[in-house]
Amino acid sequence: MASGTGVDTPQGNVKPLLTVDNVTLQYKTAQHLVTATWKVGFDVYQAERFVLLGPSGCGKSTLLKSIAGFMKPVGGAMRLSGRTIDRPGPDRMMVFQEFDQLLPWRTVLGNVLFPLLRNKNMTRAQATDHARSLLAKVNLSRFENVYPHMLSGGMKQRVAIARALAMEPEVLLMDEPFAALDALTRRKMQEELVQLWNDVRFTVIFVTHSIEEALLVGSRILVMSPHPGQVKAEIDVEDLTFADMGTPRFEQVHRRVHDLLFADRVEEAALTKEIAHG
Ligand SMILES: Nc1ncnc2c1ncn2[C@@H]1O[C@H](COP(=O)(O)OP(=O)(O)OP(=O)(O)O)[C@@H](O)[C@H]1O
Numbered sequence: 001m002a003s004g005t006g007v008d009t010p011q012g013n014v015k016p017l018l019t020v021d022n023v024t025l026q027y028k029t030a031q032h033l034v035t036a037t038w039k040v041g042f043d044v045y046q047a048e049r050f051v052l053l054g055p056s057g058c059g060k061s062t063l064l065k066s067i068a069g070f071m072k073p074v075g076g077a078m079r080l081s082g083r084t085i086d087r088p089g090p091d092r093m094m095v096f097q098e099f100d101q102l103l104p105w106r107t108v109l110g111n112v113l114f115p116l117l118r119n120k121n122m123t124r125a126q127a128t129d130h131a132r133s134l135l136a137k138v139n140l141s142r143f144e145n146v147y148p149h150m151l152s153g154g155m156k157q158r159v160a161i162a163r164a165l166a167m168e169p170e171v172l173l174m175d176e177p178f179a180a181l182d183a184l185t186r187r188k189m190q191e192e193l194v195q196l197w198n199d200v201r202f203t204v205i206f207v208t209h210s211i212e213e214a215l216l217v218g219s220r221i222l223v224m225s226p227h228p229g230q231v232k233a234e235i236d237v238e239d240l241t242f243a244d245m246g247t248p249r250f251e252q253v254h255r256r257v258h259d260l261l262f263a264d265r266v267e268e269a270a271l272t273k274e275i276a277h278g
Pocket residue numbers: 027028029034035036054055056057058059060061062063209227
């Protein structure tokens with residue numbers, strides 16, 4: 001849970017990069033007031049792969065939107081490197097689930113170059129070198145002159161990841177980036193993301209409602225309750241890798257997370273049964 005005060009390590013007290021402190025998020029429409037998250041708190045540290053895991057509608061995307069600066073909390077606050085988040089900025093880059101997040105009239109290279117030329121103080125030559133180095137990291141060098149409509153879904157997501165990382169954000173925000181891919185491509189993309197992380201060591205907040213994906217991609221998981229989203233638990237899964245899939249230990253952690261996620265339903269069902277039987 002968020003403390004913002006840091007953790008003690010052999011290297012000294014390490015401060016969190018991002019602090020989400022008691023954050024309540026609401027949507028106000030003409031007819032309704034929807035509470036998406038309720039007093040959510042957590043800390044994210046440099047180079048973590050932090051996963052927000054929870055059932056549909058528990059407010060994962062809303063939290064990410066708010067970290068990105070698109071939505072202000074009605075209670076609590078968020079701080080990135082000590083600064084209160086109150087607007088979007090290039091220090092937080094987002095990758096979405098949709099394949100149409102690229103500019104269709106620009107090539108792969110053009111898509112990665114575009115935000116660099118607009119936001120970074122780089123010459124075109126410097127920006128091109130930098131963009132190419134990122135495209136190489138996501139294995140797309142051969143496709144730099146291709147337009148998005150000629151790419152597969154997985155390739156489009158790799159361009160979106162390269163474009164976001166090229167901006168060297170303090171934190172990369174990924175909202176179910178692989179959910180629309182077929183199962184094989186999804187697994188490949190999960191592996192590639194972790195490989196890329198091994199190479200670049202960026203900080204990422206990754207939203208998913210797949211337990212398996214959370215265990216494979218994350219180093220730490222925040223398990224959220226159903227609507228309105230609250231924190232249920234934080235689970236350290238740093239030592240689980242793809243090689244552990246199918247092992248008793250992997251299954252054990254999977255079961256633990258599953259039970260945490262579905263505990264409410266079990267309690268609800270027990271209560272309904274109790275009421276039905278008087
Ligand atoms: N623009 C909006 N206006 C009103 N209510 C909204 C809006 N967007 C989301 N909500 C509501 O806020 C709650 C949280 O939604 P959110 O999309 O953040 O959940 P989620 O956990 O990301 O779900 P999913 O896994 O299905 O994407 C839901 O009850 C949803 O109906």
